[in-house]
Every structure is written in structure tokens, then in C-alpha cells.
Amino acid sequence: MKPFKNLSISFFYFFVSTLFFISLLAYAARFDIKNNCNITIWAAATPGGGRQINPGGTWSLEVSPNTKGGGRIWARTECIFNGSGVGKCLTGDCGGLFQCQDGGSGAAPCTLAEYSLGTLNMDFYDISLVDGFNVPMIFNSTSPECSGIDCTGDLNGNCPTELKAPGGCYNPCAVFKTEEYCCTGGKCKATNYSMFLKGGCPGAYSFPMDDITSTYTCPSGSNYNVVFCPLGSL
Ligand SMILES: *[C@@H]1O[C@H](CO)[C@@H](O)[C@H](O)[C@H]1NC(C)=O
Ligand SMILES: *[C@@H]1O[C@H](CO)[C@@H](O)[C@H](O)[C@H]1NC(C)=O
Ligand SMILES: *[C@@H]1O[C@H](CO)[C@@H](O)[C@H](O)[C@H]1NC(C)=O
Ligand SMILES: *[C@@H]1O[C@H](CO)[C@@H](O)[C@H](O)[C@H]1NC(C)=O
Numbered sequence: 001m002k003p004f005k006n007l008s009i010s011f012f013y014f015f016v017s018t019l020f021f022i023s024l025l026a027y028a029a030r031f032d033i034k035n036n037c038n039i040t041i042w043a044a045a046t047p048g049g050g051r052q053i054n055p056g057g058t059w060s061l062e063v064s065p066n067t068k069g070g071g072r073i074w075a076r077t078e079c080i081f082n083g084s085g086v087g088k089c090l091t092g093d094c095g096g097l098f099q100c101q102d103g104g105s106g107a108a109p110c111t112l113a114e115y116s117l118g119t120l121n122m123d124f125y126d127i128s129l130v131d132g133f134n135v136p137m138i139f140n141s142t143s144p145e146c147s148g149i150d151c152t153g154d155l156n157g158n159c160p161t162e163l164k165a166p167g168g169c170y171n172p173c174a175v176f177k178t179e180e181y182c183c184t185g186g187k188c189k190a191t192n193y194s195m196f197l198k199g200g201c202p203g204a205y206s207f208p209m210d211d212i213t214s215t216y217t218c219p220s221g222s223n224y225n226v227v228f229c230p231l232g233s234l
Contacts (some may be wrong), residue, residue, distance in 0.1 A: 028062035029117055030223040032142075033073060036093045037134060037135065037229035042076040044092055044106055047185035049099035050076075053228075065221055073113040074106045075135040075228045077167050091134040091167040108132045110169035111201075113226050121220045127151045127204040128214075129197045133159075134168035138230040146218035152231055153200020160196065171197070173208075183208035 035041045035053035043051050043059055047067065051059040063071060074092050082086035085098035088185025092110035094100035106112070115125040126149065127139050133155040140148030159169035172193040173182040180188060186209070190198070194207040205214040 024146075027065050027221065028186040029067070029123070029221070030063045031063065031073060031226055032224070033059040033226045033228075034060060035075075035228050036232060037075075039077065041228050042089060042098070043073065043094075043228075044076050044094055044100045044103055045071065045073045046100050046102050047071055047095075048073070050094075050097075052079075057195045063117070063214040068116055068119050070114065070116040072105065072115075073226050074110045076106065076110070077134060091165075106131065108174050109132045109165045109170050111137050111204075113137060115224070118220045123218045123220055123222055124215055125218065125224070126147070126215050127201060129155075129201060129204050129206050130171055130173070130208060132163075132165065132168055132170040132174060133197065133201070135228050135234060136230060138225070138227040140225050141218045142223045142225065143218060146222060147203075147216050149203035149216060150230075151201035152203050154165045155197065156234070158196070158200070160193065163193065169197075171207075181207065215222065 026185060033043050035055060035057050038055050040055065041053050045055050045061055047063055048061045053059055076089040076092035078090035079087060081098045086096055088096055092106035094104045094106050100189060111133050112128040112131055114128055115123060117123045122123065125139060136152045138148060138152065140152055155169050163170045163175055172191065177184060181191060188207065188209055190207060197206040203214060
């Protein structure tokens with residue numbers, strides 16, 4: 001009888017741990033990252049790494065629903081990588097790596113989707129233009145009761161000459177590096193440049209003190225869509 005009993009106990013633990021693992025998977029937060037642009041996008045995500053998404057393609061990325069430290073998703077354009085995943089992108093490059101590393105960020109300019117999941121049973125999310133703009137974006141939840149963020153204006157075509165960058169439009173802080181635009185002291189107001197950015201992306205952070213109108217919340221456990229070029233072409 002004894003071996004049989006041990007077997008049934010270990011089977012019981014196997015069963016319980018399998019259920020536990022399945023429940024963890026079931027509670028992952030899913031980000032469906034869709035490339036609606038007419039060019040290839042090398043999506044970048046921390047956590048998550050990277051993925052080449054051809055026009056019309058989607059990357060379904062699952063992350064822990066308790067990503068409290070925050071995560072970021074952005075588009076990289078015009079990338080070339082060699083067989084080891086080392087190379088370069090025109091915009092959004094993350095240290096020359098195909099698989100972006102956690103804690104890393106994309107080289108400006110790039111439109112950023114930012115999130116923090118599971119604090120006080122809430123998810124917080126935003127689109128930030130603090131690193132400028134490369135590709136139009138919609139960031140919304142699959143739950144219709146949570147607000148979506150639209151960043152679909154033509155900020156590349158309308159970019160003021162002094163902010164123009166190869167493949168995008170810089171935030172004025174990156175160009176002028178002054179307190180007025182960078183707000184390192186934590187006190188500054190909207191400027192003509194931040195108002196231009198906000199005009200094309202009404203729900204986005206356009207300068208560092210732009211929090212109040214630009215952070216969105218959704219109940220913890222929600223899933224999200226990040227759509228590059230929601231209106232079609234770049
Ligand atoms: C890719 O490029 C890196 C950096 O130049 C190099 O170290 C690596 O060997 C290259 N890999 C391939 C497969 O060419
Ligand atoms: C989120 O945005 C996408 C792209 O515009 C749209 O298809 C979808 O219906 C939106 N989802 C919700 C819940 O509003
Ligand atoms: C914004 O303001 C700066 C400084 O006041 C000025 O030099 C610049 O021409 C203005 N740019 C636009 C696009 O209005
Ligand atoms: C994408 O669309 C834009 C605007 O319609 C067009 O100018 C461009 O040639 C298209 N690019 C490709 C690769 O089809």
C-alpha cells in the first residue's frame with residue numbers, strides 16, 4: 001500500500017501545482033499589439049523584448065497582471081538586425097538589440113505606451129510624447145468602460161522644422177535642453193511646442209508636468225490594445 005499512497009500524494013501535489021500554474025496564466029494581462037501601418041514595424045516592449053510585425057500583423061504579448069514597476073511598448077522603424085539580433089533602427093532603437101532589455105528604453109523620437117498594473121486593484125496607463133513622436137498610436141482597453149487614448153494626428157508631417165528628426169518629431173526638451181521644456185525642477189507650464197504635440201495627441205503627456213489630463217485607469221485584470229497607425233498609413 002505504501003508506494004501507492006506516496007504516488008497519490010505526489011499526484012495530488014502535481015495536480016494542485018498545475019491548477020495554480022493554469023490560474024496564473026489565466027490572469028496574465030494581454031496586450032494585442034497591432035501594426036496597421038503600411039510598413040513593417042519592429043515592436044519593442046519592456047517587459048517582453050521585441051517582435052517584427054508585418055503590415056496587418058498582431059503580437060499578443062502577455063505580462064504579469066502585477067507589473068507594478070511599469071512597462072512600455074513602442075514602435076521601431078526601419079530596422080536591420082543580423083542573425084544574432086544585433087543591429088540598428090532609425091527610430092526607437094533599444095541599444096541596437098532586437099530583443100529590448102527590461103529597464104531599457106527606446107531612442108527618441110518614439111511615441112510611448114506606458115502602463116503600471118495591479119496597484120490598489122487598478123491599472124494605470126498613458127501615451128507619452130516626452131520622448132517625441134514617431135508613429136501614430138491608439139492605446140485602449142478591451143473593456144469599453146475604460147477610456148481609450150488617441151494619438152492619431154499627423155505630428156510628423158506638421159512637425160515644426162526645429163523639432164524635425166529622421167523618421168519622427170522630437171520633444172522640445174531633446175532639442176533645446178532648457179528648464180522651460182525639460183522641467184527638471186518640477187515646475188513648468190505648457191508651451192507652444194507642447195500645445196502642438198497635444199493638438200495631434202489630445203490624451204497624451206506632452207510635457208513632464210502634464211499628468212492630470214493624461215493618466216488613465218482601468219480595473220486590474222484588464223486586457224489592452226496598442227494599435228500603430230490606427231488610420232492606416234504612417
Ligand atoms: C552581429 O553583429 C554583432 C556586432 O557587430 C557581432 O558581434 C555578431 O557576431 C554578429 N552576428 C552575426 C551572426 O553576424
Ligand atoms: C480600441 O481601439 C481599436 C482601434 O481603433 C478599436 O478597433 C477598438 O474597438 C477599441 N476598443 C474599445 C473597447 O473601444
Ligand atoms: C515657439 O516659441 C518659441 C519661443 O518663444 C519661438 O521661437 C518659436 O518660433 C515658436 N514655435 C512655434 C512653432 O510656434
Ligand atoms: C504608405 O502610405 C503612404 C501614404 O498613403 C504612401 O505615401 C507610401 O508610399 C506607402 N508606403 C508603402 C510602403 O506602401
